[in-house]
Amino acid sequence: QVQLVVSGGGLVQAGGSLRLSCAASGRTFSRYTMGWFRQAPGKEREFVAAISWSGGRLYYTDSVKGRFTISRDNAKNTVYLQMNSLKPEDTAVYYCAAKEGITTMTPPSYDYWGQGTQVTVSS
Numbered sequence: 035q036v037q038l039v040v041s042g043g044g045l046v047q048a049g050g051s052l053r054l055s056c057a058a059s060g061r062t063f064s065r066y067t068m069g070w071f072r073q074a075p076g077k078e079r080e081f082v083a084a085i086s087w088s089g090g091r092l093y094y095t096d097s098v099k100g101r102f103t104i105s106r107d108n109a110k111n112t113v114y115l116q117m118n119s120l121k122p123e124d125t126a127v128y129y130c131a132a133k134e135g136i137t138t139m140t141p142p143s144y145d146y147w148g149q150g151t152q153v154t155v156s157s
Contacts, residue, residue: 043151056130072126
């Protein structure tokens with residue numbers, strides 16, 4: 035069982051940066067794929083980024099490539115999402131999630147979810 039606690043959301047102007055953190059409890063954290071998802075009002079929850087358990091495989095949705103970076107520190111049981119050059123269209127509730135096995139980009143395949151944090155980007 036894994037418990038995820040997310041922090042780092044907030045309000046930022048377009049072009050600014052935020053870093054989201056997701057702290058996990060669980061003895062097998064290092065073997066979990068970790069992902070970030072987001073959901074804007076009236077929209078489906080969408081994939082943002084994922085990282086394999088080893089940190090060697092990284093995946094991003096096209097709209098954030100070159101601006102967002104996912105990373106993990108298994109010794110600290112924490113995954114991060116560094117968000118640079120933020121745009122108003124990045125405004126959403128961001129969720130951290132974990133799953134066993136191979137890395138995927140499908141929300142239903144993830145087993146554990148954090149509470150979500152609001153990111154608002156003003157123009």
